[in-house]
Amino acid sequence: MNPLSVIARTVCNLFAWFLAVFGLYVIVHGHLTPGGGFQGGAVVATFMAFLLVAHGGKKMHSWVRKEIFTLMECVGLTVFITAGLLGMSKTFFFNFLAKSGGLFGTAVPIGPNPGALNTSGTIALMNLSVGLEVVGGLSMILLYMFSGAHPEEPFGREEAGHDR
Amino acid sequence: MKARIFFLVAALVVGGLLWGGLQSLHPFGIPNETPMDDYFIANAQGEAAANNVVTSIVFDYRGFDTLGEGAVLFTAVISVAALFRKRGHN
Amino acid sequence: MIGNFPYLVVGVLFVMGFVGIIFEKNLVKIAIAVSVVEAATNLFIITLGYRNGGSIPVWTMAGGGSSRMVLPTPQALTLTAIVIGLATTALMLSFVMIIYRHYGSLDVRDVRRLRG
Numbered sequence: 001m002n003p004l005s006v007i008a009r010t011v012c013n014l015f016a017w018f019l020a021v022f023g024l025y026v027i028v029h030g031h032l033t034p035g036g037g038f039q040g041g042a043v044v045a046t047f048m049a050f051l052l053v054a055h056g057g058k059k060m061h062s063w064v065r066k067e068i069f070t071l072m073e074c075v076g077l078t079v080f081i082t083a084g085l086l087g088m089s090k091t092f093f094f095n096f097l098a099k100s101g102g103l104f105g106t107a108v109p110i111g112p113n114p115g116a117l118n119t120s121g122t123i124a125l126m127n128l129s130v131g132l133e134v135v136g137g138l139s140m141i142l143l144y145m146f147s148g149a150h151p152e153e154p155f156g157r158e159e160a161g162h163d164r
Numbered sequence: 165m166k167a168r169i170f171f172l173v174a175a176l177v178v179g180g181l182l183w184g185g186l187q188s189l190h191p192f193g194i195p196n197e198t199p200m201d202d203y204f205i206a207n208a209q210g211e212a213a214a215n216n217v218v219t220s221i222v223f224d225y226r227g228f229d230t231l232g233e234g235a236v237l238f239t240a241v242i243s244v245a246a247l248f249r250k251r252g253h254n
Numbered sequence: 255m256i257g258n259f260p261y262l263v264v265g266v267l268f269v270m271g272f273v274g275i276i277f278e279k280n281l282v283k284i285a286i287a288v289s290v291v292e293a294a295t296n297l298f299i300i301t302l303g304y305r306n307g308g309s310i311p312v313w314t315m316a317g318g319g320s321s322r323m324v325l326p327t328p329q330a331l332t333l334t335a336i337v338i339g340l341a342t343t344a345l346m347l348s349f350v351m352i353i354y355r356h357y358g359s360l361d362v363r364d365v366r367r368l369r370g
Contacts, residue, residue, distance in 0.1 A: 031214040032314050036222065038333055073241065077234055084227065093227035098213040108209045112316030120214035126223045126230075133234060137241045141344050148248035148351055192258050193306035201303075201325040209313055217311040217323075221330040233334045240341035247348050 003056035012054035019047040027131035030124070032115035037127045041134025048139040057146050066143060069136040076133030083122050083129065097121030260301040267294035281353065281360045285346045292339040296332050303328035 003009060026033075027040030052060050087094030097105050098121030106118045190196045204225065205217055212220035222230055271294060274287030303325035309316070311326040350360070357365050 031216050031219050032312075034216065034218070034310060034312060036216075036219045036333075038337060073238070077238060080231070080234060084231070093224070093231075095212055095224050098211070106213075108213045108215060110209050112313055113215070115215045115314040120212065120220070123212065123214050123219060123223045126227075127219070130230070130234065133237065137237050140241050141244050144244050144248050145344075145348060145351070148348070151250070151355070186261075189261070189302075192260055192301065193304055195303060195305060195325060198325060201327055204326060205311060205323050215312060215314040217313070217326045218329050221326055222333060226330060229331075229334055233337050236338055236341055240344055243345055244348050247352060 003059065004054050008054050012050055016047050016050045016054075019050065020044055023047065027127060028124075029115075029117070030127035030131075031120040032117070037130030038134055040127075041131040042138065044131070044135045045138035045142070048135075049142055052142060052146065057150065060143070061147075064143075066140060069140045069143070071136075073133050073136030073140065076129045076131070076136065079129040080126055080133070083125050087122070095121045095123065097125075098123075260297075260304075264294050264298045264301065267291075267297070279362050281350045281362060282347075284362070285343065285350060288346065289339070289343055292335075292342070296335050296339070299328050299332050299335065 023040045023043035023046075025040075026035040026043055027037060030036035030040065084093045087096035090096075097103060098107075098119075100121070104118060104121050104124045106116060108116075108119050204221060208214060208217045208220045212224045214220040214224070268291060271287045271290035274290065275284055278284050278287060305322055305324055308322045308324040311323045311329075353365055354360055359365070
C-alpha cells in the first residue's frame with residue numbers, strides 16, 4: 001500500500017497521539033465513567049490503523065515487529081486469569097481486593113459521588129489487562145491482513161533499507 | 165416457478181408467525197421484571213466498590229462471560245495468523 | 255405503535271441485512287450484510303432494557319436522576335456480542351481475501367465448484 005500525501009502524513013503525525021491518550025484514559029477510568037477495557041482497547045487500536053493507512057505498509061514493517069503485539073496480548077490474558085485465580089479461597093473471580101486497604105482497596109461512599117481512582121479492587125486490574133489484550137489482538141489482525149493482501153512484499157526487516 | 169411461489173408463501177407465513185409472537189413483548193420503556201437489576205444497582209457500590217454498575221457486572225458478577233470472550237478474541241487472532249502464513253515460514 | 259418505534263427500526267435493519275445476504279452476488283457485500291444483521295441484533299438487546307426517563311447506570315456525579323436508572327444487564331451482554339461480531343467479520347474478510355487470491359474473481363457464481 002502506498003503512503004498518502006505529505007499533508008495526510010503530517011496531520012497523522014500530529015493527531016494520532018490524541019487517539020492513544022484518549023484511549024488510555026477510557027481504559028484506566030473504566031470503573032468510574034462509561035468505558036472499560038474493550039472500548040478503550042478499540043480506540044487505541046485505531047491509532048495503529050491510522051498510522052498504517054497514512055504511512056503505508058513498508059514503513060510500518062520497518063518500525064514495529066509483530067512480536068511486541070503478541071507479547072502484549074499474551075500478557076494481558078495471563079494477568080486476567082491470574083487475577084481470577086488469586087481469590088480462589090472463596091470462589092473463582094472473587095473480588096478480594098475491594099475494601100481491603102491494599103492496592104486498589106478504598107471503599108466507595110454509597111450514593112452519587114465524584115469518583116476516586118483508588119477503588120474497586122480487581123476490576124481495575126482486569127480493565128488494564130483486557131485493554132492490553134484487545135490492543136495487541138486488533139493490531140495483530142490488522143498487520144496480518146495487510147501482509148496477506150500484498151503477498152509479494154517481503155515481511156519484516158529484510159528490506160528495511162529500500163523504503164523512501 | 166412453482167418453487168418460487170412456494171418459497172414466497174412460506175416466507176410470508178414465517179414472517180406472520182414471527183410478528184404475532186413478538187406482540188407479547190413489553191411496550192418500549194416499561195420492562196417486565198426487574199428484581200435482579202434493582203439488586204445490581206443498589207448493591208454494586210457496597211460489594212464491588214465500583215461506581216460504574218455495567219463494569220462491575222462485566223468483570224465481577226459475570227466474570228465467566230468475559231473469560232469466554234477473551235478466549236474468542238484470542239482464537240480469532242490465532243486463526244487469522246494461521247490463514248496468512250507464508251511458505252517456508254518456520 | 256409509534257411508541258414502539260425502536261422495535262420497528264430493528265425489524266427494518268434485520269430484513270435489509272437478510273435480503274442482502276440472500277440476493278447479493280459480490281462476496282464483500284455479503285460480508286457487509288452479515289455485519290448489518292449483527293448490528294440489528296445488538297440494537298434489539300439494548301432497547302429491551304430501557305426505562306422511561308432513566309439515566310445511565312453510573313453512580314459518578316449521578317445528580318438527581320439516581321432514582322430511575324436504565325437496566326444495566328443487557329448492556330453488559332451486548333459488549334460480549336459486539337466483540338464476537340468483530341471476530342466473525344475479521345475471519346470472513348480473511349476468507350474472502352484467500353478466495354480472491356485462489357480463484358481470481360469475487361463473484362459468487364464463479365466459485366461454486368470445489369476444485370483440487
